[in-house]
Every structure is written in C-alpha cells, then in structure tokens.
Amino acid sequence: MTAAPLDRAEDPRRRIPRTDTLLALPEIVEARPRLSEAVLRSLITHAQSRARSGEITPEDVVPAVRAAVAARNATTLRPVLNATGVVVHTNLGRAPLPQAAVEALVASSGYVDVELDLASGQRSKRGTGTRGALLAALPAAVLEAVPDGVDALVVNNGAAALVLATTALAGTGELIVSRGELVEIGAGFRLPDLIASTGSRLREVGTTNRTHRADYADAIGPQTTGLLKIHPSNFRVDGFTSSVSIAELRTLADEAEIDRGDGRPLPLIVDIGSGLLTHDPLLPDEPDLAEALTAGADVVIASGDKLLGGPQAGILLGRSRTIQRLATHPLARAVRADKLTLAALEATLTAGPSPVAQSLHADPARLRERADRLAAAVDAPVVAHEGRVGGGGAPGVPLAGWAVRLPEELAPLLRTGEPAVLPRVHDGACLVDLRCIPEPDDGRLADAVRAAQTRLACTRGPGNTGDLPDLPPGPGR
C-alpha cells in the first residue's frame, strides 16, 4: 500500500520559514557580533528540523529561533550555585574567584604589558607582578630563613609544576619517595605515573604506613638525583604511622651532598598539594608553603585553585637558584601560565579573604540563620550538616554547619533549573547547604528551590505531597 502523495500546497512543511528569512530577523542581526554565522545557522537549522519532524509547528520556528539565540551564551559552561557544602569542588571548577580576580581577568583580557617594560620599551620578565605578590604574601621571616633567597614561578597547574620540577632537577636519575606518598589525586590520575612519564625513576622506600629516616639514608646512592615528598592530601592513614619531616629530609639531602663528594646538591622537592600560604588553625594537618620553605625544601609545589582560592595554576616557590634552573628549562615554556592566570592569581593574593576562605571560615551561627530563613521560605526542616574542604584537602576535617532537608526527587530538578543548583544527595534526601552560596544569592536560591518544588508537584499530581518521614536532626555525614 502506498500513501497518497501529500498535496504539496497542503504540506505544512512548506510553511517552515526559509533560512534567508530567519537570518534577516532583527534578533539574529543583533546577535551577529556575539555569535558566529556558523552558530546562528546551526540554531536556525535546528529549529527548522524540529518543525520538519513535527515536534513544533512551522509557526513556532521564528519564536524558537529567537529563544535559542537569546539563550545561547558565549560559553556553554553554566554557572551553578554550589549547595553541597564542599568548598573546593573539583567538578564545579574548584575555587570560585574573588571579585578582584574577576576584574583582573577583564582588565588583562586585551593587550597588556605582561612582558614589556613600558618605561624603556624593552622586553621585560613575564609575571613579575605575580611573583612579587607571591613573595609579599609570605611572612618576612620565611624570606629571611631561606639561604639564597626565595623566588617563585607560576605554571599551568600543580601537575605541570611537578613535571617541571622533577624533569629539571632530577632528570633521568632516581627520585626517592615514601611508599605512603604514592597517591592518586583523582579520577585514576596517579602522581607516580606522572613522574615516571618524565623519565625520572621513582625509588620507593618504607611502607604504606611507616617510613623512617634510615629508609631514605639507605636508598641514597650515586644514582640518586633528588628527594621527593608528596602530601597525601586526599586520604588519611591513622594508627601506627610515621613519616620523615621536611627538616629531616633537608639534613639528609645536605649530608648526601657531602657523602657523595661531588658537590652536587641533592634537591628536595615538596608537593604540598593544596596551596595554603601560611598555617590555618582550622586545618591543623594541612601543610603550607611558608612552613615547607622554612623547613628546607628546595622547591615547594602547590595548586592555585584549591585552598589558595585563585585560578588554576601551579605555584613553584623555592630557593632562588633552584627556581632559576626551573625557569630556564625548555619545558618551562610548555607549561607557562597565560596572562589571565597571572593577573587573576596576583589579584587573589593581594585581595582580602577569598570566597574559599570565607566559606571555610563561615560562622556557624550565621549559617544557621540563613538556613532557617531558607527553610521557612520553602517549608522544609533544617538539619545539622557537615561541609568539607574538598579538592583533596584536609579529608579528616568536618566543617560544622546546617542544611535544609528536601525530598531526594528534588535534586535533578534543582540541577536543571535556572539558576542551576547542585545540592548534596545523601541518605535518601536532597540537602541544601548554604556554606558555599554567596549570601547575596540566598534569595535566588530560595526561588530556585520553590520553582523545583512546583515542578515536582506538577509531575506528582494532587494528593501526593511527598513529605519525608520525620527524622531527628543529626550530623549530615
């Protein structure tokens, strides 16, 4: 059986507006500086094909194109309200930037004197301002304690800093590292594999839980080109443990130089991970750049977008001569930070407390008030909820706080709402923690929750309120 051919005049598809007509819409013309011809055409083609398949009527094509153009931003990345209570959330891009860093990004987005001395018109050293801000952020005592002075270098990220340091300082020789420090930093990404990829050989010493000074001393030989200490940032080994301090490793490295008699210093590379500048009493076990430098590291490696609260960057702080070796190694060019990173990092270092610091040190009483206000607005209970540092930092440190407890089914609706909200799904509930929400966004958050509740009520129909059984308030995790 064959279908009778549609009368061409009656075929609704003939009423689908032509591409030329759609390209001439005022909204499209206006969007031209913002969106490329290719993007505009793809939005048009998409609307036309929706009409061709019958998903929308031909009359809906123009409104659909208008809506698509209006909704299409320069980036497909969507801002998210982080309601998880996890401060440095890797899936959400780690540290949210301070306002000063945002302004620095904009200011440095055009031509800037990143490598030019305007007074002389001569080429200058890249990243001088950022280097200065890093050194200025360290206590003066640290700068004085380091024998030949402190210098800094900024690269793409912590992993790049580690690759540069091991390549430039240890070459293809043996790097001695404790078995307790061979960590996987996330999603199957293992630091030992990264280091091995540079051609350096890792000489593992000690055991998972205990490594002693003698383990390093016994392993040091003519083949040794460095000592490496990595902070096991995202897990904790409790109980029968011991490790060798940076100061002890410094002594070992100095003695090795004498023993080997070749006058070659044995570099001590320390990867602290999270990038605290100085000690934070809230995170007692978290190492910091100042302490690691003072204790004798030749070079300390940290990330810019974890506890430091800035842009993605790898920070190398160390003895001047060591940093010079790193800066002049050919690999330095391959991992060099761009002007945007340099500007945002400098601004983060010179600004007041970063959003990361503010979320970490949020006053529990104030968090409670905000949670109570949200709870009243959305008619849900407040429960105790512990936030986390996240980003592979201070895994054992709970951050006492509160969350508004909602039905679990609300979570996907919150994630796909406008603004998008990422709650924590735990124990059959959707928990909304205000720790990482900027306070001015509290109203938008409440609106987003109410909108999600309305959407949920629509999908459920009447008679099913979906209330959770009452649970006693207790710690969230």
Ligand SMILES: *Cc1c(COP(=O)(O)O)cnc(C)c1O
């Ligand atoms: C996070 C981390 C890294 C990697 O830093 P990125 O900035 O993510 O590249 C390396 N070492 C340790 C100990 C870390 O915690």
